[in-house]
């Protein structure tokens with residue numbers, strides 16, 4: 001795993017250098033869904049402090065056992081909010097109106113501020129979750145009324161492509177949407193984060209401004 005990690009870090013550095021960014025601007029979130037608790041538990045000692053899971057139940061199992069900064073990157077059912085939020089630093093997958101309402105209610109009831117990213121279906125594939133980009137302007141009054149949910153940025157999944165260049169327009173669209181939305185929302189929601197880029201496409205995502213990349217396969221292929 002150490003070798004994989006070194007190779008990934010090198011690729012991150014190269015992508016950053018290509019566009020004059022610093023690797024310190026890009027957080028590597030290791031998505032541990034395919035590996036055991038024992039393997040995931042080794043990551044902090046390798047210098048990876050941000051870990052992610054796509055399924056809440058897996059997060060419930062791993063997060064209490066592994067001291068790390070935990071991210072939920074997959075679909076969150078509303079009945080799992082109460083148990084998931086306290087274990088999670090950031091929810092990348094606020095993908096629908098009803099979930100935002102439930103998070104706001106939970107935050108109000110418990111006095112928490114809940115940090116989330118809006119998941120955007122920037123590739124426009126019908127099977128993908130998330131808000132359609134042209135749906136977002138209609139959400140503005142609702143977003144401006146949130147008191148306990150803090151939007152920290154946007155997240156997307158690009159289409160699976162062999163040539164990652166094909167993902168570039170999706171990532172550029174997410175960044176543009178973020179810039180537009182930041183103008184509309186002002187200081188209430190600091191939209192600094194762009195969570196985009198997975199094992200297949202993270203270099204192009206970094207070139208287009210990703211601040212968080214979510215990697216599974218590149219780190220863990222062949223490891224359990």
Ligand SMILES: *Cc1c(COP(=O)(O)O)cnc(C)c1O
Nearest residue numbers: 031054073198199214215216217
């Ligand atoms: C599994 C998963 C990842 C990591 O995918 P890889 O292609 O294995 O790097 C990233 N984001 C989400 C939402 C995932 O479910």
